[in-house]
C-alpha cells in the first residue's frame with residue numbers, strides 16, 4: 140500500500156464530473172487500499188478519487204470503528220430525508236471549516252470492490268460524510284454549500300462542547 144498525494148483546491152480534477160468504473164480488477168483494489176492508507180495518514184473520515192487526482196467514481200468513508208470502512212464505487216443517492224446542520228472540513232481545503240446543511244438521512248446504492256451492488260442507509264454524521272464524498276464525484280465541493288465559515292478558534296470551542 141502507498142500513501143498518495145492529496146490534491147488541494149484549486150485543481151481542475153476536483154471540479155470534474157467523474158467517470159463510472161467498469162472494471163473491478165486488481166488495479167481498483169490497489170487504488171482502494173491506497174486511498175484508505177492516504178485517508179488514515181491524513182486523519183480524514185473520507186476520501187474521493189478526484190482528491191488523489193483520479194476522475195473516477197470511487198470514494199471511501201470511515202467515521203468510526205462501529206460503522207467500519209465503506210467503499211463506494213459508482214454510488215448513487217436513492218433517497219434523502221430530513222435536515223442537519225453541522226461543521227465540515229475537507230482534506231482538499233486544509234484548515235477551512237464551515238457550517239453546511241444536508242439531509243439527515245440518506246439511502247444509497249453502490250458497488251463494492253468486486254462489483255457487487257449493495258444498498259446502504261445512513262443517518263447523522265455518517266450520512267453527512269457519505270454525501271460529502273458523493274458530491275466530490277460530481278465535482279461539487281463543500282465550499283459551494285457553506286452557510287458560514289468557522290475560524291479555528293471558534294472550531295476549538297465548538298469541539299469542546
Ligand SMILES: [Zn+2]
Nearest residue numbers: 228229230231
Ligand atoms: Zn472533501
